[in-house]
Amino acid sequence: MLVLGLDTSGYANAIGVAEGERVLADSVFETRKASLSQIMLNVDSVLREAKLSLEDIEGFGVGLGPGSWTGIRIGVTVGKMLAYCTGKSIKGISTLEVLAYHARDSRTLICPIVDAGAGGAIYAAFYRSGNNEINQVSEYYVGDIPGLAELIREPTVLVATGAQKYRSALSQLMKSNAIEALESVPSGVSVALLAAARLESGEHDDTLALAPLYLKESTARAFVNKYRRRVQAAP
């Protein structure tokens, strides 16, 4: 199945095309503020590069976040629009799973991390790889690095933009060298590959109802807790 994948949860338009397990195209366009005005041109250029047209695409995958609030909305909305207009099915994939997928060869615990956008708050989750599958083995975590350190009890590979920075902070807090780091950005083709596997087994989302993964309540809680600690620590 020919699937186009999109992820805009960071500050880039990541777009890729996969057919089953085969990668046909994969590009990351740095856009920062022009994500919305560029994305259709970016989709077009990726399709051209793969010598395909939109009509050839049989399904769509979109990265649902967590990540930049505005960023995610753009990719999810454009993905839904493309699916709706072409009458093809769509599957949303957590951006944390997309990152975890980049460490799928790891035998250790996999912990993708996404910056929550202000003041050192992060999103994370734990995954394990095995039998050609990535499985999420924890709830989503929203908080800070010290809080994440308390959850890690075994050798773990961190997958993130800025993974090295997180690794050194965690290694220091945990006084451990069992933490590895894999620098990685969400990729469009990974979204496409993960979505293709699910779409092929008949699993898909409601095109109109699909919504970004906003961990709103837990994010609010994490910020309120952080603020309490800050106020208590103030002289």
Added chain:
Amino acid sequence: MAASKTAKKTHVFLSNGPAATLRFGKRLGEKIATGGVIALIGELGCGKTLFTRGFCTGLGVSEKEVTSPTFAFVNEYRGRLHVYHVDLYRIDNIEVGFEIGMLDYLAQAETSVIVLEWAEKVLPLLPEDYLQVQFEVLSPQRRRLEFTGFGERSSALLRELEG
């Protein structure tokens, strides 16, 4: 959190009328050198929008361009620094703060100025460093403005304002 990181500096300014509030905002706009967060706190009609208008004028934005974004949530102005003028009047709690993408705006505080009206509704979301302005209505004309600089950068800005 180390005590040095929560460096705090306070300064009080008494305004005898709208023109003075506007002028004081303008001075802050002229002095500010980098991006940052300015948190405005005070009841309806205390002068938050007026102060913001002065502030933006100080950054070179035309005065009539600055209006209250109560219904739009956010206005953007292009001055010497980019300004996001956010009004949280219609926000009930922090969760709704996420709905309007507050974190995306706050993440730009390095290079842009984020002015927040009704900032008390989202205090936990604010970065370690921000300038708080608390407005108190003393009489129909007079206002008491208490400036608090949280963090190094905002404290330094406040020192400049006093000088």
